[in-house]
Amino acid sequence: MMTSRERTLSVQVKQKFSDFFQERGYKNWPAGSLIPDESDPSVLFTTAGMQQFKGWYTTSQPSTINCQRTTTCQPCLRTSDIDEVGDENHLTFFEMLGNFSFGEKDSYKMKKRAIEETWEFVTKELNIEPKRITVSVFSGDEKIEEDKESLAIWQEVAPGVEIKKQGREDNFWGLGPPAQAGRPSTPCGRTTEIYVDGIEIWNLVFNEFVDNGDGSFRPMESFGLDTGMGLERLMMALEDTDDIFATDIYRLWRDKLAKISRFKYQERPRDWRIIIDHLRAATALAEAGIIPGNKDRGYILRRLIRRALVYGQNLGIENIGQAFSDLPATIKEEEEKFGLAIKKGKKELEEILGRGQKEIPGQLAFDLFQTYGLPLEIIKELAGEQNIKIDEDGFFAAAESHRQTSRQGMEQKFAGGLADDSNETIKYHTACHLLLAALRKVLGGHVVQKGSNITNQRLRFDFSHPEKMTPEQVKAIEDWVNDKIKRDLPVATEEMTVAEAKESGAMGVFDERYGERVKVYTIADPSPSSGAEVNPTTGEIISKEICGGPHVKRTEELGDFKITKEESSSAGVRRVKAVLTKK
Structure with missing residues (x-):
């Protein structure tokens, strides 16, 4: 030893x-x-x-x-x-x-x-x-x-x-x-x-x-x-x-927390541990680009930050950012928002307590938590001062119902990769088709899509490729996509059987995820270049994929395409992030 x-x-x-x-x-x-x-x-x-x-x-x-x-x-x-x-x-x-x-x-x-x-x-x-x-x-x-x-x-x-x-x-x-x-x-x-x-x-x-x-x-x-x-x-x-x-991994975290805590580690170890673990986790998520929010990863990040702040209050800490000056700005901004939300939540709770109820329903208590981030512990403490009980079973039932709804929504989101169906998100979705075509054109036919996440502000696209792209390759992909956008190409759709889609050359994963009939989206150039694959009706095939949509009608609607980041996603998989800007 x-x-x-x-x-x-x-x-x-x-x-x-x-x-x-x-x-x-x-x-x-x-x-x-x-x-x-x-x-x-x-x-x-x-x-x-x-x-x-x-x-x-x-x-x-x-x-x-x-x-x-x-x-x-x-x-x-x-x-x-x-x-x-x-x-x-x-x-x-x-x-x-x-x-x-x-x-x-x-x-x-x-x-x-x-x-x-x-x-x-x-x-x-x-x-x-x-x-x-x-x-x-x-x-x-x-x-x-x-x-x-x-x-x-x-x-x-x-x-x-x-x-x-x-x-x-x-x-x-x-x-x-x-x-x-x-x-x-x-x-x-x-x-x-x-x-x-x-x-x-x-x-x-x-x-x-x-x-x-x-x-x-x-x-x-x-x-x-x-x-x-x-x-x-x-x-x-x-x-x-x-x-x-007590290991060396957490030594710096403990030293910093000791400067602002009114209680020593040995006096309130559970509070210390929760704060340190959650801030460490939140830092990693913030550095990975996650923003606090009310859904999916953003919700987890927000929950970690706010739990750390709540337990910080147990140690008499007013501002965690004072001790941890090197925390990401995202966490410090969330701390400020949480402080304001807590004040609003307490005011709302005071109004509820003034109605003369003997017990606060669990769903109402959970709504205070969900809307303002007001922890159950604080709700119980303030209600207890007036001898008012909280339906805790109802609170946890409402929380579980929310988790189930969120989980189902997450699965639906990941199934298509779209955060919503706004006009901007639809543009980014269409841009993904051009991006995949460009990647295959510049890097080779081994490239296939491995995942995507699309919002109304950017797209993130994962694809198979064994090495980092060179600056020249990134520029070639951007130029290729922007050329197709500038040419104002039509985006057509037709419905067919899976067998017909496969026969037509449409890209897709041909397994049990599809129903009997699928939608095939095609972007084609009526004025084909020399040696290109040409459809007698539509012209040169730029992109042809099985996809549930939605998409724009013509490529010129997209604006200018710019890759903002290229990085590793996992072994043998690269990830690019890109934005569209108005011309």
Whole structure:
């Protein structure tokens, strides 16, 4: 066990992890965006290191994968346990160290290599004593048999170490919900977990199956390794503490909060932990370009900021921005808005309390929270001063109803990628068709759309491409799109069967997501260039795709097209952001 003098700082641990696996043939891969590829609507945020590689596990052609083994340090955000944050080990935002492999043909060799590497890193590189370690393997059930291979390997690699057999809830894992129409297949598999002093630090997932979505599983054509080790929990083991917020990762956060809190960490640890975790998560989201709002990711960001501010009040903090001067401007602006909203909410609540009611209905209390951000704790406190009760069951029922409605709306939004159907959003939607055509023209026919997000102010477009675009390529794409806009080309639509659409050459994903009949949108140039694909009726085909619409009638309506940013979205996927300006 490391002494206090030998404690490894988190940045050094990350480097040690990367170096260890690079020496063993893994390629150090850049972290994916905290905002995942929107062709996968199963999650709002990146929740695991393997998320950017998800398609690599299910490909039927492993030889097309850019790299067979990778290692990353991936920022992740999970809000499923947000109400648990405040204890010694729950977080919303964390970093996950991981090593991955794809296209494996021998599952036993894959498992043996992974377990041997894991044991060597933990006991030799990190110097964690074997007596502190326990491991677990999948015990088997009626659908998937026991993982006898992993059990035997552990017995060979780490004789004497306690091995626990656990069920599906603990030792079987997949990324996202099961496959269904419009949603990618989910790689999944049995896992083996490593615990130090009873705390899970590392999870090894052996992706051997695909979830069919009907309760059954099918073997994958090739296997894959997906491991994840939470950096923050690992630091607990290395620094010999049972409090994750006592590790070096949070030291600067604690020091800054101590300057403005009226209470010490030991006096109000839950409030301190919530504030630190939520501000760290909010900072990551703000830096990823998310703006506080009332829907989807914006709602999550707003909730994180406002929860941090509410618990700051418990510590007597009037202005968190004073201590954390380097917080993104987005968070500081939201703090100002929240202060004004709280004042309005309290005034509204005072009027409600003055009506002489003995109990405030749960829906009304939730409306105060939803409209003004007035927390239930504050509502209860002010109402209690007048001996008025709150229907808390009704409050939580209204909150759950809101969550369900939001979730359904999110799924509908991601299905088409459109935030609304305003005129500006429709223009951006049409521009996406020209952008895809331009990308294929400039970069090559390997480019396919991987996701999009369209608002009335900008478009974001994800596409398959293995490397960063050069400035010359970006300019060539802009020029190509603007040329087609300037030519004022017609945008035509016709309805046909899926078979007819496929026969016509329309681009699309030909699977169960479509109904019997589809709409095909075509942008064509009546004056074709030499050697172009020409339709006798419409002229040169510029773009032809299956799409639910809506679109503009002619391209000149779009204005000028400008790419504002080009970046990595995930492994093998690039992302561009673009705007349209009036001429």
